[in-house]
Amino acid sequence: MTVDYLGGNANLTQVRNPFSYEKIEQISRDIQTSWLTLDEITNQINNWGDESQDGYLEGLEVAVRMAIEDYLGMAIFPIQYRVYYGNFGQSGSTVSLDIPEASAGTTGITVNSVAYYNASVPSVLTTIASSTYQYDPSGNKLILNSVPNDISNQISNPFVVTYTNNASFIAQYPVVKQAGLLLLTHLYNNRSNTTEVKLKEIPYGVDALLRPYKKLVM
Amino acid sequence: MGIVRYEPVAINNVTNGVDSFGEYTTTITKWFDTRAVVSDVANNLKIADRYREYAELVQFRFNYTPNMSTVSVNQEDYSVTYRGKDWRITDIRESNDRMHITMLCYRAEPGVPV
Numbered sequence: 001m002t003v004d005y006l007g008g009n010a011n012l013t014q015v016r017n018p019f020s021y022e023k024i025e026q027i028s029r030d031i032q033t034s035w036l037t038l039d040e041i042t043n044q045i046n047n048w049g050d051e052s053q054d055g056y057l058e059g060l061e062v063a064v065r066m067a068i069e070d071y072l073g074m075a076i077f078p079i080q081y082r083v084y085y086g087n088f089g090q091s092g093s094t095v096s097l098d099i100p101e102a103s104a105g106t107t108g109i110t111v112n113s114v115a116y117y118n119a120s121v122p123s124v125l126t127t128i129a130s131s132t133y134q135y136d137p138s139g140n141k142l143i144l145n146s147v148p149n150d151i152s153n154q155i156s157n158p159f160v161v162t163y164t165n166n167a168s169f170i171a172q173y174p175v176v177k178q179a180g181l182l183l184l185t186h187l188y189n190n191r192s193n194t195t196e197v198k199l200k201e202i203p204y205g206v207d208a209l210l211r212p213y214k215k216l217v218m
Numbered sequence: 219m220g221i222v223r224y225e226p227v228a229i230n231n232v233t234n235g236v237d238s239f240g241e242y243t244t245t246i247t248k249w250f251d252t253r254a255v256v257s258d259v260a261n262n263l264k265i266a267d268r269y270r271e272y273a274e275l276v277q278f279r280f281n282y283t284p285n286m287s288t289v290s291v292n293q294e295d296y297s298v299t300y301r302g303k304d305w306r307i308t309d310i311r312e313s314n315d316r317m318h319i320t321m322l323c324y325r326a327e328p329g330v331p332v
Contacts, residue, residue, distance in 0.1 A: 045281065046224050049251030052285035189317065 019098035028080035035065040076171040084157035091149035097142040103168040117155040179209040228299040254278035272327035
């Protein structure tokens, strides 16, 4: 068996994730509110005053909006996350907790709670006072001023941050909405997972329109 | 490829009845506006005896929606307003994948003296 040239360590997990979080959960998401209006949609697909398909189109619109949110890593409507961090082992010191998804600006996210599992057995999730941390929008980090000294050594990822990624203003850009209409038209016209002929993408399609707004992920 | 020729049309309800004098009546009321791909517009003139008879034929392709499915099932109860005139449906084809409904529509001008 060959030895890994990076140091003989077969497990490269820590190298591949340069951020301080270990696990992310999406815990709340708006799956009701429309982003593209019915007027925009029916004009796009030329149904216009025919309202008999509105229910179907509204469902399709939510799917399109979620697909674009996922593609761009951007919140068109607020999305709530729970993020887990390992034990830093630095009680009393200041640590930075990377925030996985954040809209631009100081109000890009709202921190709902920061908590940790304490050293009791069984361990209790303990909320940290909001006066001891702050959000750093310049680095998408949560700065925790003082790591508690009674953190559990048994829980895999004892730090838990719950936050809401607020709606991004980019979602209202006409170019982003046009990409949404293109994707909606594609899904409206292609309702099966298979086709008999190979489909071709148009120039300046969804990818081209959204590319400038897609974050570079290392 | 050119721009697809979508044009605004309206779907109308057509009600046939008999008035108090015993005459047949036709009432046309708009149901909804929509758009259709318009193609194969054909105008035809026939000179019959002392009259010119104009007949026009056009093909519309609509998205397959619940409303258009209803029109397809009861074609005699509906007409299409296109370019401000009323067109009767002669033929309807539903595509096999239920994505489009194609209609052949017809209208005739009243006879005009030659």
